[in-house]
Each structure stands twice: as structure tokens, then as C-alpha cells.
Amino acid sequence: MAIIELREVTKLYGLGDAMTLALDEVDLSIEEGEFVGIMGPSGSGKSTLMNIIGMLDQPTHGTYKFNDRSVAKLRPMRRAKIRRDHIGFIFQSFNLLPRLTVLENVALPLEYKGVSTRRRIQRASDILERVGLRNREFFYPNQLSGGQAQCVAIARALVNNPKIIIADEPTGNLDSASSRLVMELLAEIHKSGNTVLMVTHNPELTRYATRVVYMHDGSIIHDEKTRLGEVAPLAKRVMYGVPKPSEEDDLAGVSVLMSAVPGADTVEEPVSKSKKTRAKKGKKAAKTRRRKVSS
Amino acid sequence: MSAVLRGNIQMAWASIKSAKWRSGLTIFGVVMAIVPVLTILGIGEGVKRQINEQVQSLGNNLITIRPGVVDTKNPLAQLSNFSGNKNGGTLTYKDYQALQHVQTVDKVVPLSIVPGVITVNDDSFNDATVIASTQDLPELLNRKVQHGDFFEDKQYGRNVAVVGREAAELLFKEGVPLGRSFEFRGQTYVVGGVLQRTNAASLSFTTDLNKAIIIPYHNVRELIGQEPPIYEILANATGDKTVEDTVADIRAVLKREHGGVVDFSVMTHVENLEIANNILGSLTTYVTAVAAIALLVSGISIMNIMLVSVTERTREIGIRKAIGATKPQILEQFMAEAVLLSVTGGVIAIIVSFGIQYALLVTTDLKPMITAEATVLVFLLSVLIGVIFGIVPAAKAARKDPIEALRHE
Numbered sequence: 001m002a003i004i005e006l007r008e009v010t011k012l013y014g015l016g017d018a019m020t021l022a023l024d025e026v027d028l029s030i031e032e033g034e035f036v037g038i039m040g041p042s043g044s045g046k047s048t049l050m051n052i053i054g055m056l057d058q059p060t061h062g063t064y065k066f067n068d069r070s071v072a073k074l075r076p077m078r079r080a081k082i083r084r085d086h087i088g089f090i091f092q093s094f095n096l097l098p099r100l101t102v103l104e105n106v107a108l109p110l111e112y113k114g115v116s117t118r119r120r121i122q123r124a125s126d127i128l129e130r131v132g133l134r135n136r137e138f139f140y141p142n143q144l145s146g147g148q149a150q151c152v153a154i155a156r157a158l159v160n161n162p163k164i165i166i167a168d169e170p171t172g173n174l175d176s177a178s179s180r181l182v183m184e185l186l187a188e189i190h191k192s193g194n195t196v197l198m199v200t201h202n203p204e205l206t207r208y209a210t211r212v213v214y215m216h217d218g219s220i221i222h223d224e225k226t227r228l229g230e231v232a233p234l235a236k237r238v239m240y241g242v243p244k245p246s247e248e249d250d251l252a253g254v255s256v257l258m259s260a261v262p263g264a265d266t267v268e269e270p271v272s273k274s275k276k277t278r279a280k281k282g283k284k285a286a287k288t289r290r291r292k293v294s295s
Numbered sequence: 296m297s298a299v300l301r302g303n304i305q306m307a308w309a310s311i312k313s314a315k316w317r318s319g320l321t322i323f324g325v326v327m328a329i330v331p332v333l334t335i336l337g338i339g340e341g342v343k344r345q346i347n348e349q350v351q352s353l354g355n356n357l358i359t360i361r362p363g364v365v366d367t368k369n370p371l372a373q374l375s376n377f378s379g380n381k382n383g384g385t386l387t388y389k390d391y392q393a394l395q396h397v398q399t400v401d402k403v404v405p406l407s408i409v410p411g412v413i414t415v416n417d418d419s420f421n422d423a424t425v426i427a428s429t430q431d432l433p434e435l436l437n438r439k440v441q442h443g444d445f446f447e448d449k450q451y452g453r454n455v456a457v458v459g460r461e462a463a464e465l466l467f468k469e470g471v472p473l474g475r476s477f478e479f480r481g482q483t484y485v486v487g488g489v490l491q492r493t494n495a496a497s498l499s500f501t502t503d504l505n506k507a508i509i510i511p512y513h514n515v516r517e518l519i520g521q522e523p524p525i526y527e528i529l530a531n532a533t534g535d536k537t538v539e540d541t542v543a544d545i546r547a548v549l550k551r552e553h554g555g556v557v558d559f560s561v562m563t564h565v566e567n568l569e570i571a572n573n574i575l576g577s578l579t580t581y582v583t584a585v586a587a588i589a590l591l592v593s594g595i596s597i598m599n600i601m602l603v604s605v606t607e608r609t610r611e612i613g614i615r616k617a618i619g620a621t622k623p624q625i626l627e628q629f630m631a632e633a634v635l636l637s638v639t640g641g642v643i644a645i646i647v648s649f650g651i652q653y654a655l656l657v658t659t660d661l662k663p664m665i666t667a668e669a670t671v672l673v674f675l676l677s678v679l680i681g682v683i684f685g686i687v688p689a690a691k692a693a694r695k696d697p698i699e700a701l702r703h704e
Contacts, residue, residue, distance in 0.1 A: 056617060056697050077621045084619020095614045095701070099309050109618045111302045156618065 001068070003163060003195055004030040004053055009062035011048050011218075022048040024218035025062065030197065032163070035190045035228075037206045038199045039235065040215035046199045047168060049215070053197065054087050054166045055079040067163070084109055088157025088165045092172035094149040096141040096156075102128065103137040106155045113160065127155040131185060147178025154185055158194075165189060167198040171205065183208050203235030299624060300631070307632035310604065311639075317600055318636060324596045325640025325677060326647060328589035333648040333673050335582045337663035338655070339575050344664055346568045357435060357564035358542055360394070360528040360549070362386045365560040365570065385558040388522040393552050394530060399541040401533045402431040407523035409515050413508065414478040415466050423462060424507045425479060427515040427523050435529045436493060436504070443473045443488030446511050454514065455487040459505040463489055466508075477508075480518055484510060503660070538563050590676070593640070594684035601633050601688035612692050613700025622693040629692045633685020634678055641677025645670055 011023040023045045030036055040046050051057040052064060055071060064071045066082065074082070083089075096105045103124050110120035128134045131151045141149055150170060157165055167186065171179035187208050190196050198209065206212050212232040214222040226232040311318040362385040391405045407427040413420045430448045433440060446455045456477075460470065467475050467486075476485045493504050515523045532541035545561050553559065562570075605612070612625060620628075652663035 051698055054617070077623070080616065080619055080621040083617070089617050091617075091701075095610075095617070097611055097614060099306070099313060108615070111299055112615075112619050112621070112624055114299060117301070160619075 001032065002029040002065075003032045003067060004028070005063075005065040005068075006053075006059075007063045009052060009059040009064060011045075011052065011057070012060045021218050023052070023059070026218070026220055028213070028220060030195065032195055033190075033193055034211055035187075035196045035209045036198070037209035037212040037226075037232070038197065038215065039201065039203070039206070039212060043217075044215040045218040046215055048218075050166050050168055050197065050199055053164075054089060055083050084112055085160055086163045088154075088160070088162040090150070090153050090157050090165065090167040090170045092169040094141070094146075094153045094173075096149055096152060098141050101138050101140055102133065102144070102152050105141065105152060106159055109156065109160045124155070124159055127159050128152070130158070131155045145178065146174045147181050150174060150178065150182050151185060154182070154189070158189065163195060165194055165196045167196065169199050169201065171200070171202065179205075203231055206232035206235045299627065303628045303631040304635065306628060307635045310632055311635060314604075317603075321593070321596050321600050321636055322640040322643065324593035325590075325637050325680065326644040328586055328593045329641055329644035329673055329677065330648050330651070331582050331589075332586040333644060333669060334651050334663070335579050336669040337648065337652045337665050338661055339579050340664035340666055340669070341662040342571065342575050345662060346571055349568065356531045356534075356538060358400075358530045358532065358538065358545065358561060359564060359567050360386065360390075360530065360545060360559060360561050362526070362559055364558065365562070385553065386525040386528060388525070390549055390552055390559075391525065391528055393548050394528060394545060397530075397541075397544050397548055399533050399536050399544050400530050402435055403528060403530045404429045404432045404435055405512055405525045406432075406527040406529065407512065407515065407525050409480075409510070409519070409523060411480045413466060415475075420466060423466065426504075426507045426509050427512040428509055429512050432509065432529070433490065435531055438493055438504075439491045440488040441491040442471045443486070445488050445490075448511065448513065453511075454482050454484045455511070456484045457488040457490055457509045458486055459490050459503075459507045459509075460492050461505040462508050465506070479508075479510075482518060484508075590680060594637075594680045597633055597636055597681065598684040598687060600636070601629060601685055602691070604632065605629060605688045605692045608692075609695060609700045609703040612695050613697045613703065616695070616697035617701065625695075626689045626693040629689035630682065630685045633689065634681030637677045637681030637684075638674070641674050641680075644677070645673060 006026055006028040008025045008027060009023055010021070010025050013020045013022055026045075026049065028049075038046050038049065048057070052059055055066070055074075058072070067086075071079065089095075096102075097108070100108065103121065106127055107120040107124035110123060115123070125134060125137060128137060131154055133148060133151055133155065136144060136148060136152075141152070144152065150173075154165075154170075165186070170182055170186065174182060183205060186196055186198065190208070198205070200206075206226060207229055209226055209232065210228060211223070211225050212235060213220055214234065222234060224232060224234060230236075386405075388405070391403060394400055394403045405428060409425045409427050411425060413423045413425065430445060433445050440457060441460075443457070445457050446453070458466070458472065463470055463472050463486075466472070466477060471489055472486050473489070474485060476483050478484075490504055490509070512523070530541075530545065532538045536544075542561050542563060546557075549559055549561070550557055615625060615628075649665060652665060655661045655663055
């Protein structure tokens with residue numbers, strides 16, 4: 001059963017001439033137990049998609065169903081409670097509260113749930129044990145390394161036994177050793193049956209995913225299943241067949257990696273099914289892609 | 296207490312401690328606003344109790360005649376009458392004599408303050424109060440001579456004095472200095488009696504006789520060569536009519552003596568003490584008004600500090616919302632901090648005020664009373680300040696968009 005279902009989800013920001021189309025009629029279904037990697041250049045809408053899935057934001061159009069319940073009908077307090085109980089967030093910059101100890105940070109979602117002090121301290125301690133940081137319980141975030149801080153953030157995300165973990169570039173600020181540590185932890189969480197959504201720029205990290213979704217200009221342009229332990233096929237192609245960056249690409253702000261992505265390059269195989277989007281892409285793509293293909 | 300509320304209080308403490316100077320100054324403002332109010336309430340309560348005790352001990356038969364007109368509509372103007380026109384002004388020996396013949400008056404005594412220096416064994420006392428009066432004074436005041444005897448008018452040739460308890464301690468370093476002598480205006484006086492302790496209420500018009508040395512009125516006429524100026528005449532009613540009727544009779548006689556001019560005031564003892572209440576009430580009102588302004592300023596200070604705190608912690612608010620905090624929970628968090636600031640100020644103010652009142656009790660004649668009602672009122676007031684001035688910053692924090700907040704540096 002799809003735990004997350006988005007149908008023609010669109011997000012617009014701003015007004016009039018300053019309006020930005022952050023998500024363009026995105027359709028996405030995520031089954032329970034999947035580890036979905038989300039890749040795309042900056043500005044492709046990855047974070048917006050994560051914010052909407054995580055109920056931090058609401059779509060301008062389209063429907064979003066979480067556990068087969070429409071989110072649009074939920075009040076803000078109800079959404080906050082779902083976020084608290086069913087969704088765990090992991091951020092690139094860890095986002096631990098500096099005035100609270102590691103234990104207090106991890107226990108915070110339980111505090112909002114109204115769990116007694118004794119029980120939430122015990123639960124937080126158990127989770128920290130799971131991530132291997134029980135001996136740092138009474139440290140403050142500024143006393144931890146990057147990897148440790150991210151592990152604490154993961155512990156906080158897990159403390160309420162959420163259905164879904166949303167990780168927005170969890171290894172973005174980490175060195176390779178810490179990154180591996182964090183990813184192994186996420187893999188373990190996935191193995192335990194949790195659903196994980198992870199935004200990443202690093203194709204190597206798709207080894208941990210069972211499915212990879214590629215985004216560009218607010219749309220999902222490619223969606224492929226992948227095998228655990230292997231880099232996703234498209235990401236591999238992009239990684240090893242990387243074209244040389246051109247001045248035009250740099251000026252256009254186009255990611256070199258995405259230049260080689262099929263959906264980003266061709267007009268004949270659009271992923272979006274809507275005619276409107278096809279027409280829009282046709283016009284836009286014709287202008288943009290001709291430039292890229294020539295490079 | 297819910298887990299969230301307890302957690303909020305702990306986090307509020309942590310936040311207050313992390314900005315010690317800022318929090319300390321804000322708390323100081325609250326303390327400075329509350330201390331005067333609580334102290335004046337304590338003083339007022341003490342004075343009320345003293346007044347009640349005095350009324351009970353002196354009875355309501357006592358009538359006080361003083362020079363000058365008491366303006367009952369302007370309580371603070373009565374303060375000039377409070378210190379007393381003790382140089383006499385418009386009361387004379389003739390008034391005293393005339394009152395002796397009023398049928399509804401039982402006894403009358405004049406009171407005059409005689410300036411001078413008292414010398415005891417080469418020690419001089421400039422601030423001792425020497426009062427000249429007549430033999431009926433103790434009876435009028437419903438007081439006895441505890442040791443020795445009060446002088447009699449027929450003994451006016453003798454230089455004998457009666458001292459109050461505190462005067463005895465001050466001059467002679469003992470409580471019963473019978474037979475001891477002192478020099479006053481070139482004359483040697485012998486202590487013939489010690490007056491029983493009287494309950495003098497602060498802010499009342501009655502002289503504190505515990506600190507006075509009383510000498511025969513008729514002696515003073517000989518001493519200074521003229522009638523001593525009278526600052527007060529005490530009288531009591533016979534009981535044949537009401538006290539108010541006696542007051543009316545006294546007024547009529549004195550008006551006649553003063554050529555139709557009413558430049559004196561005649562009051563029952565109860566009226567006397569009510570004036571003290573009025574003065575106190577006015578003082579309390581003025582102090583409370585000033586304190587209210589100070590409280591408003593301290594409340595605005597709390598609001599200002601909280602707005603700064605909310606802005607500084609925008610990102611933290613975003614994180615909390617991302618992990619599931621609801622708007623009411625964010626509101627509660629910042630309200631807890633504001634209320635904790637004001638309540639801390641309130642508690643410190645209560646302690647400081649208690650200290651001030653105790654110091655006043657030990658060092659002055661005032662007897663402040665610390666009441667549970669006043670303390671609880673002040674505590675609730677401090678909570679209210681925190682709630683009223685914390686609601687705007689807390690609401691601002693609760694309304695923040697989590698995505699925008701997470702982007703904040």
C-alpha cells in the first residue's frame with residue numbers, strides 16, 4: 001500500500017511577475033519500506049517536495065494522501081501531530097537545539113507528545129544506544145563531531161517510531177567517514193522496516209536506495225528502481241560519463257551531472273503525462289536543450 | 296503539572312540563565328515596581344492595626360481640640376496638622392479655662408510643648424519632648440502611672456515630672472528612675488512617676504507620650520514668665536449627652552471665645568484616627584499609581600526582551616515545529632519564559648520588601664504588617680504582568696512559518 005501518494009501536486013511561490021513554480025504537477029507514490037533517493041540540481045524542487053511530504057508546507061494544487069488520508073483536510077495542529085508521531089526529519093545542518101543536551105534533544109519529540117519525564121528519558125537513552133552514542137548523553141551539541149551530531153539527529157527522528165524518515169542531504173556537511181557512518185545507520189533503519197526518503201547530490205549514496213527519483217525544474221523526470229549496494233544505473237551513467245562543463249552551462253547554472261540525464265536532455269521522452277506540461281516543456285526544452293546538445 | 300509545562304519551565308530557566316545581564320535587568324525592573332507597593336501596603340496594614348489598638352485603649356470618649364482647621368477634603372494638607380502647630384497658634388489658656396466650664400465636659404487638660412535642653416549628669420538631650428499638662432492627663436488617656444505618682448495641680452510649686460517608658464530609658468538608662476533628677480531650663484526636676492506604656496499610632500495626631508517628659512503646666516507659666524503656647528487640648532464627655540453633642544458644645548464655646556472665628560478644630564478621637572487613615576489611604580494611592588507606571592514600564596521591558604528572544608531563536612522555533620511542536624506548545628514555551636521572568640521579579644520583590652519592613656520595624660516607630668493577602672496579591676500581579684506582556688511575543692513565535700524559520704541564520 002502506498003504510504004505517500006501525490007497526484008498532480010503543484011507549488012507556487014510569490015505573486016504576479018515574481019511567481020515561481022517550485023513543483024509542477026508532480027505525481028509520486030511511495031510504498032512502505034522503500035528507500036527512495038531524490039536527486040536533482042539546486043532549484044529542482046527537491047526540498048519543496050520534502051517539505052510537502054513532511055507536511056511543513058501545503059501544495060497550491062493537487063492532492064497529497066498520507067496513509068490514505070487526504071492531508072489537505074487536516075488542521076495545522078493535526079499535521080503537527082502527524083509530523084511528531086509518524087515523520088522523522090533529518091537535516092543537512094543537523095538542527096540540534098544548542099541549549100539542550102543530547103539526551104534532551106532526542107527526547108524532545110516525546111516531550112511534545114506528553115510522555116512522562118522518566119519514560120521519555122529512558123526511551124531517548126535506548127535510541128542513543130542504538131545509534132551508538134549513549135556515552136554522549138549529557139554532552140551538548142557543540143561538543144560533538146559532525147557525524148555524531150547527525151547520529152543524534154537521526155536518533156531524534158527515530159524516537160517516536162515514525163513511519164517515514166525524511167533526510168534532506170544528511171551527509172552534506174560531513175566528511176566521507178562520517179557520511180558512511182550516517183548512511184550505514186540509515187540503511188539499518190531501512191532494514192528495520194522504516195520508509196526512508198533521502199535527498200542527495202551524491203550519486204554514490206544511491207547504493208543505499210531501492211529507488212531513485214530524478215527531478216528537474218519542479219518535475220520528476222526519471223524514476224527507476226535500483227538494487228541495494230549498487231549505484232543507480234542513471235546515476236552511474238551520469239557519474240562516469242560526465243561531460244566536460246562548458247561556460248554556457250556555468251552561466252545557465254546547469255548541473256553538469258544533470259546534463260547527461262535523459263529527461264533533462266530530450267523532448268521526445270517527457271515523464272510528465274499532462275498535455276499542458278508537455279506543451280510547456282516543448283517550448284522551453286526546445287530553447288534550452290539545443291544549447292546543451294551542441295556542447 | 297504536565298510534562299510539556301515542566302519542560303517549558305526548565306527550558307525557560309535555561310534561556311534566562313543564558314542571557315544573565317538581559318534577564319537580570321528585566322527582573323530588576325519588576326522588583327523596583329513591586330517593592331514600593333508591597334512595602335506601603337505593609338506599612339498601611341501596620342498603621343491600621345495600631346489605630347485600632349489605640350481606639351480600643353483610649354476609648355471613643357476622648358475629644359481633641361487643636362489650633363487650625365483640618366481640611367478633610369485634602370488629606371495631604373492634613374500633614375501640616377499632623378506635625379502639629381505645636382507652638383499654639385490659636386489656642387490659649389483662656390480657651391482651656393472656658394472649656395472647664397462646659398457642662399457636658401468632664402475633664403479638660405492642656406498640652407504644651409516646652410522647648411529646652413534636658414541635662415542628666417552632664418549629658419544633654421536636645422531631642423527629648425517636654426510636655427506641660429495638668430493632673431487629669433492620665434485619666435483622660437485611660438492610662439495609669441505604672442510607677443510612682445502623677446503630679447497634682449495643687450503641687451504646682453514643686454518641680455516634679457512624670458516620664459514615659461522610652462524617655463526613662465533614654466535619659467536615665469533604666470525603666471524606673473523614680474527619684475532621679477534632671478536639669479531643665481535652669482530648674483532641677485525630680486522624676487515622680489513613670490507612665491504606663493501607651494499605644495501611639497504612627498500618622499495619628501496623638502503625641503507619643505512614651506517618649507515624653509510631662510511637667511506641671513502651672514510650673515511652666517512660672518518658668519517662662521508667660522502662658523505656654525498650647526498645641527492641643529484634650530477633653531472627655533460627661534456621658535450625659537453623646538460625644539457629638541459635647542463636641543458641638545465645645546465648638547460653640549470656643550467660637551465665642553475666638554470672636555466668632557473658627558480657627559480651631561474639634562474632633563473625637565475616632566475622627567482623629569480616621570484622618571490618619573485618610574492620609575495613609577492617599578499616600579497608598581499615590582505610591583500605587585507610581586508603582587503602576589513602573590510596572591507598566593517593566594512589563595514593556597519584558598515584552599521587548601521576549602521579542603528579541605523570539606527573533607534570536609527563530610531557527611529553533613522552526614526546528615521545534617519540524618519535529619512536531621504545535622502552535623499552542625510554542626506559545627506555551629515563550630509564555631513560560633515571560634511569566635518566569637516576571638514571577639522571579641515578584642518573588643525577589645517580596646523578599647526585599649519583607650527585609651525593608653523588618654528594618655522599619657526594628658529601627659522606627661512604624662510597625663509594618665506582612666499579610667498573606669498582600670503577598671498573594673503581589674505574586675498574582677507578577678504572574679499577570681508576565682502573561683499580559685508575554686502574549687504578543689509568544690504569539691509571534693507560534694505564528695512563524697517553519698520553513699522560513701529553518702532558513703533563518
